Amino acid sequence: MLDTAFRHWLDANAEAIDQGQCDPHRVLAHIAESQVLRVGIAPALGGSGGDVTDAVEAIAAIASRSLASAFVCWGQRAFIEYLLHSPNEALRERLLADLLSGELAGATGLSNAMKFLSGIEALQVQARAQADGWILEGRLHWVTNLRQSGFVVAAAIEAEQGQAPFVMAIPSASVGLERSDDLQLMGLQSSSTAALAFHQVQLDRSWLLHDNAREFLPRVRPAFLALQCGMSIGLARRALDEVREHLQGRGSFLAEAEQVLRERLENTVGELKQGLLDGRFLAQPAALFKLRITLAESAADAVQMELQASGGKAYLTAYGEGFARRWRESAFVPIVTPSLVQLRAELQRQAASV
Template identity: 65%
Template sequence: MLDSNLSHWLEAEADALDRGLREADDVLPQLASAGVLGLGVDEQYGGAGGDTCAAVEAIAAVAGHSLTAAFVLWGQRTFIEYLLHTDNATLRERLLGDLLSGEVAGATGLSNAMKYLSGIEELGVRAAPTAAGWQLDGRLPWVTNLRKRGFVVAAAVELSGAAPFIAAIPDDLPGLTRSEDLQLLGLQSSNTAALQLDALQLQHDWLLAGDARQYLPRVRPGFLGLQCGMTIGLTRRCLQEVERHLAGSRSVLEAEWRELCAQLEQCAAELKHGLCAGRFQSEPASMFHLRIALAELAGQAVQLELQASGGKAYLQQYGAGFARRLRESAFVPIVTPSLVQLRGELQRQAAGADA
């Protein structure tokens, strides 16, 4: 259950957040004061305790109101997850408190790294060793939660002759330039921009992981599981909207609605069970299948909402919530790992198994 102040704020601001009419920097303080940033974080680290599934459900609950806010929460909570998995205890101690309180925004620029892990693209940031650390150059074309006042971003870095590594990069280093906000179809108040790194001097103590190829598979279940929370919440909300229309002539949709509700809750239960059992690190394919199934359910649910609402959904006067969910749902298949990437990965794994 979400704090009722947060629920009301999100419900009132969801359209403005999606269209960029509300200041993006307002989102994180709202999430922090409702206590959702520390869910699934051990109390010894200053969190609220519980397991990652509590965080998945919190992201789902936020996404039921606003996918923009849920994506900001995903970025923040996923960065926290990176810190929970780092061997650099000093960095964790330095950053975790400010991330849990929302003082600092955590941004995850690791789409590039996840694609790199699947052999899809080269890393966009390169390092040259220096006496105190590294000089970094390159670009991160998409990063969310780059708050104008204080952020730290996680990036994967290519290092010639050695394993690629994962670094945390604070926003106040010379050589780091944030672009203007990207102009998006939706999710506009999400502080999404590009980062340019030019001769940026980073010290060793900002290292999150010395070997990206070992670290990324460890954090991927959290990365992807928390991201699935967004899809679960959006889909649940569409199906709730369908239910409101089922009486009378729309009753013909009831069987499909029941089927989608059952499939959604089945997928959500499997996801949470696999996450808590730690199954997805050794069986990533089963998580990829769940991500694909959830994305397909989101697409079907938003279309069913349209059928259930009928022409009213097409009128600006009544249909703003539906129109926003339609735009929000367009994000689900393309966020990394995108459905195209996952299908390619599953195809490669199947071909490898046959060989």
């Protein structure tokens, strides 16, 4: 799935990317040069063909080497997915080529919106209508891929009373849009993750992704979450590969446990792909939530198994650097919005309402 040069670059730079010692601009540039952003997109639109399940596998392949890089790829690819589903063809024609080439960074600021859709929190950006658009006020507290050299971010906007919330693309050059310094994370530092404040930001209708968030968000949610699941899939597969490497064919209870976990993982991946292809997640989002939870748990279990297989070596700097990074990565997976706590709360709410 990944070309040889990109694999080698990820392997050589995974620690630097995680610790913020790699220019974030280079991360997105290498992702774009590898052509993975074009996977799952029709050739007529500049893609290489396939479907969204292929894009999930592309993100998983990156995550097996660097979750921070996969996180950046997810943000970019998710924004591209929003454009593909938007009725605003002029906006798609204006932005898509630069997004696919990595010239422009795309940020998925819809984490707040996905929580809004499930009734978890209110929208954090509000609009006041004017002649040919809106004036925006508010804040997005955590957004990835806000590249300093320029970006466009998707956000769901709370409209004035009596009107439907809508979804917009907001360019970084907008007057009144303020980007914070990069957030100081435990890892994932070269992911251009920051907060955004909206101070009287004026935008016209040409930046509208969809005029009704309650219609648009359920339509893009399957891809939003499935692409996100690619991070769990890639991390789990890599940890299980490390288990096999440590065991070197020796039969043991760990070898049997590794096989059971790998089968559970791949069966879940199969369910995810089937649900994406047959469209069931549009009407049954709970089924997707459960798969997201299972995949996150599989990643955590796989990294824990890697620790058991490697033993004390995991705590020796010379041997355990990759493991230490994967441990931090596995701690991040459950809190990516929507977090596992939020998903379980939503599943509990749905069960109670039946």
